[in-house]
Amino acid sequence: MRNEQATALLFELSRPGRRAVRFAAPDVAVQTTELLPEWALADKPPPLPEVSESDVVRHFTNLSARNMSVDSHFYPLGSCTMKYNPKRNERLASLPGFSQVHPYQPDSTVQGLLACLFELQEMLAEISGLPGVSLQPAAGAHGELTALLVAAAYFRHRGERRTKVLSPDSAHGTNPASARMAGFTAVTVRSTPSGFVDLDDLRRQLDGQVAVLMITNPNTLGLFDPHIRTIADLVHDVGGLVYLDGANMNAVLGITRPADCGADMMHFNPHKTFSGPHGGGGPGAGPICVRSDLEPFLPVPVVARRNGHYFLDYHRPESIGRVRAFFGNVGVLLRAYCYLLTHGPDGLRKVAENAVLNANYLLARLKRLLACPQGDRCMHEFVLTAEPLRRRGLKQPARDIAKRLLDYGFHAPTVYFPLTVPEALMIEPTETESKETLDAFADALEKILQEPLDLLQEAPHSTPISRPDEVQAARNPKLRWTPD
Amino acid sequence: MSYWSNTAEDQRAMLEVIGLESIDALFDVIPQQLKRKTPLAIRPGMTELELSQHMQALADRNRHTANSLCFLGGGAYDHFVPAVVDALASRGEFYTSYTPYQPEVSQGNLQAMFEYQTLICQLTGMDVSNASLYDGASAAAEAVLMAINATGRSRRVVTASSVHPEYRQVLATYLAPLGVELCTVPAPQGQVAAEAWEAAVDPETACLLVQHPNFFGYLEQMPAAVEAAHKAGALCIQVFDPISLGLLRRPGDFDVDIAVAEGQCLGTPLQFGGPYLGILACRESLVRRLPGRLAGQTVDRLGRRCWVLTLQTREQHIRREKATSNICTNQGLLALRAAIYLALLGPMGLREVATQCLYKSHYALERLTESKQFRPAFSGHFFKEFVVRAADGKLDERLKEAEKQNILAGLPLGRWYPELSDCMLVCVTENRTRADIDAWAESLLGAQAGTHARSTAGDPVASKIVRTGR
Structure with a gap:
């Protein structure tokens, strides 16, 4: 073939x-x-x-x-929420009345599109409990940066000079990188062995210099931090803001709202939670929601409505400005809009229920095979450790298992993340997978763990290429074709 | 309606394996007082048919390039997209895959990234391209951050008022936390005076950010800008129009240090501003300061050529706060579209598109300014966009009149340039026919226009471009 x-x-x-x-x-x-x-x-x-x-x-x-893809394979890539991407959303976002619209058309010629975007803003505000919405950021990390710039503007407006942004050691690398780009010093807060924010360490770090705590909840271990409200209160007590990295919203849609947990700002990842296809690494989108007193600082423009007429509102004197040209990743946002309308309130709640059910079921089947250091319950994803296999002679057991899974026709989980778990395998099945698929995956992993070590170490065996030499690629970078 | 697979029976069986009584028990860990007592206040779910009808009704309320004549540009362009681009980019194996973390099952995406990087190098004449950024504006801002880091100069960045105003706004946002001074050179005649660059650069300047052709569509004196920057030890960053490179000298041929662009024009639909494609290419010496993903060539265990993500020690997932940028994705699908588009056009196709844009925009300007109701605002050379001034100052009325005839006639510039409040930016791409352009001119000029119908006998193309051969 x-x-x-x-x-x-x-x-x-x-x-x-x-x-x-x-x-x-x-x-x-x-x-x-x-x-x-x-x-x-x-x-x-x-x-x-x-x-x-x-x-x-x-x-x-x-x-x-x-390529492996969601259309062709189970893709349990932890923290990426690789759920089914509905075909209807592709078709509807591609209608000429959406896809062939120029961003500088007069508002009067795009009322249908602005109505969509306005309603999307309102739905995100409802889901988050945070009323101020900007659809402008182009990706989750871009949303983080935007929200931190909003926070900086807020403190400047209040005449406060705050320099620090805290994030837990289990956080995604974008959190500290965004903090630095927004002009803050990134400071790490420790996690407890069970994977939650270490409250004592947090208390030690909190002072009047703290602008924002960035927190992912449920966190990258797939755990909902039961102390989230306490954590938020502690941050608020020193005058800081709580930013929720919404990467894992799939687990809590309709169950709890970030604002109720004490978040002041957040971003959504519509390409994860709301089924936008990942496109081989983008495009995504990173809309942010903020509490009402932060709203004046959001980027321009936002969609507004006056007397039934929708318009792009540029008149926002306190705004941080722009973080990109034009309005936003509208193609991605329209798919999210279609997804939300398809589900409605009951459907969204069932998304979360089935995502968490699938993850817990898979965890129940796998925990006999590989340990889950954070316990036997999770939200939408969980992290196993392959560390004990090092004693059997595997140097990089998480990698070896991941590669061998490819031979069985499964995309690998996320490996070596979060950094706090050695030989981590981070597994997120999503709600769109069937019990049969989860069973087949668990059966494959069980078989793999009984296979001869060299079969794992040399895996994959059936893919178009075997393991590439990544060291050579980095040492002697060849980044373009040249005629020899 | 939804997409999950679990039946009630599945759910029971799964809960039993987990050892729980109910779905609700899965959420026991969430404190009771944080849980929602009422359903979300959003519309009830829709079937596919209901959703399709709803979306079609909303789509029908928008004007678009299939039911209107679009003469809008300003960084987003109505260029022709060949059918092959949609057919290939809508393959699920591409658009439902993700970042190639497992290269063994992502060679399709990785090779496409490597080809994209190569095509961008060929297009621009630069040494290295990354695998794309969010859009042209954020690419320009990232390029300036690269220049600040590369030169170690964090005091001053020089740009011009002829650079896209939204790009400058984004740049100001990105520079605000660093306290860098952003100096904007005026472009009083629609272009920066050649000597103005040198005057604006000082020994503390990190870079010059130049757009050529500029926001107004006119050429900038690139050689003077590059020389001014390099003389002062600063970098020169060019914002370019990829389509223009079918005719114009490439950024690399001007010896610029970093070239950035909005890549939407390469096979991506307008879709009200995004998702688009940020192109960023640079000289070899800056490669380790590049933001974003890079695909590199290597070999597998059997010595077969293959591709991987490489130089990841620049990136946030390794370096965290010390990374070159917080960016964590590229615009993979749009980069793929650009690669397919460039492969389809090849050198001659790109030259043909550029030639069409050049001629049709000049025809449009001549046509509109025949009657003196509109005058060219500037006199410089332009590529596919130009600025005209309504002689009676009543631009809005003219545009509204055209809009009634389903013509999106131009982009009023007053929003960004108060001194140009009676001016509009007009863009003419290959998609506009001569009849379209005539209709556009007539809609703007009113009844008198009919008397200015023109002869188009003979081949008008042959001699106008100085060199057309390969």
């Missing part, structure tokens, strides 16, 4: 004079004599490959067959 010829690089397929798309010569008469000056013109067009249309189709079709 493999077609190695078609998956040669485009540049190797190129032959001088071969063409795919053509455009006619312009059919307009122009009187200007020199349209462009000599100094600005290229001698020749860029040296792009020259291939036929069927070359391109066959090339990329064969490349696609070299």
Whole structure:
């Protein structure tokens, strides 16, 4: 079935004079004599490959067959919420009335689109309990940065100078990286052995310099922190703000609201929670919600409504400005809107229930095989450790298991994250997987653990390539094709 | 309606294995007082048919490029997207996959990323490209942060008023926490005066951010900008229009240090502003300061060529607060679309599109300014966009009149440039026919326009561009 010829690089397929798309010569008469000056013109067009249309189709079709995807495989990649991406959302977001709309069209010509976005703002406000919404950020990390800039503007407005942003050691790396980009010092708070924020360490770190605590709840271990309200109160007591990284909202939709847990700001990941396809690594979106006194600082523009007319509101004098051009990742936001309308309040709650049920069921089946240091219950995901297998002679057991799972037709879990668990395997099945799929995955893992070690160490065996040499890739970077 | 698989029977069986009585018990860990007592106040769920009808009704309330003539540009462009782009990019194996953390089962995405990086290098003449960023504006801001780090100069960044105003706003947002001074050189004639660059740069300047062709569509004096920057030890960053490179010299040929662009024009639909594609390419020496993902070539255990994510020690998941950026994704699907688009067009297709844009925009300007109701605001060379001034100052009325005829005639500039409040930015791409342009001009000029119908006999193309060969 493999077609190695078609998956040669485009540049190797190129032959001088071969063409795919053509455009006619312009059919307009122009009187200007020199349209462009000599100094600005290229001698020749860029040296792009020259291939036929069927070359391109066959090339990329064969490349696609070299990917695992949610459409083709179980993809239990922890913290990424790789749920089914509904086809209807693809079709509806691609209607010309949405996909062929220019961002600078007058408001009067985009009332349907603005109505969608306005309602999406309202739904996110309802789900979060935080009334101020910006749909502008392009990704979760972009939402973090935006919210931290909002926090900085808020404190500046109050005449306070606060320098620190706290996040737990189990947090995603974007949290401290965003803190630094927003001009803060990133400070780590320890976790307890059971995976929660260490309240004593938090108390030690909290002072008048703390602007924001960034917290992921449920956290990256798949645990809901029962002390979340206490944590929020402690932060509020020193005048700080609580930012919720909404990466794991899938577990609590309709069950609890971030605002009720004490969050002042948060971002959603519509590409996770609301089923936007991951696109091989993007695009996503990172809309943020904030409590009402932070709302004046949100980026411009926001969608507003006056007398039944929707408009983009740019008149926001306290705003931090813009974090990107145009309105936002509207294509992704429309898919989220479709997802929310499909489910309604009852459906969203059932999403969370089935996501948590699936994760707990899979954990119950797997905990006999590999230990789950944080206990035998979880929310939407859980983290196993393969550390004991080191004693059996595996140097990187989490990696070996992950690679061997590929041979069984399963995408690997997230491995070596969070950093607080040695040889971590982070598994998030999502609600869209069936019991049979979860059983098949558990059966595969059970078999793998009984296999000879060399079978694991050399896995995968059935994929288009075996393990790549990543050290060579980094030591001697080859980042583009060049004619040899 | 939903997408989960579990039946009531499945749920019972699963709870039994877990050792719980009910679904509610799964959430016991959440303190009772934090739980919602009432359902979320959003609309009830819809079937696929109901949702489709609802969305179609909303879509029908929007004007769009299929039911209107679009002459809007300003960084988002109505270019032709070949059918192959949609057919390939809508393959589930591409769009429902994620970041290639497991290279053995992600070679399709990784090779496409590597090809994208190569195509961007070929397009721009730069040494290295990353695998994409969020959009053109955030790419420009990230490029400036790179320049600040590379030069160790955190006092001053120089840009111009002819750089896209929203890009400058984003840059100001990104620079605010660093306390960097953002100096904006004026562009009084729609272009920056060549000597103004040198005057604006001082020994504490990290970089010059230039847009060429600029926001107004006109050429900037790139050689002067690059020379001014380099003389002062600063970097020169060019914001470019990928389509223009079918005709114009490449950023790398001007010796710029970093080239950034909005890549939407390469096969991605307008979709009201996003998701789009941030292109960022640089010279070799800056590679370890690049933000975002990179695909690199290597070999597998059997010596077969393959690709992996590489140089990850720059990135947030390894370096946390010391990373080059907090970015954690690329715009994979849009980069794929751009790669497919560039492969389909090839060098000649890109030249043909650029030529169409160049001619049609010039035809449009000549057509509109025949009657003196509109005048060119500036006199410089332009590529596919230009600025015109309504002679009677009543731009809004003209635009509303055109809008009634389903023509999105131009982008009023007063929002960003009070001195240009009677001016609009017009963009003409290959998608506009001569008849479209005539209709556009007539809608703006009113009844008198009909008398200005023009002859188009003969081949108008042959001699106008200085060099057209390969």
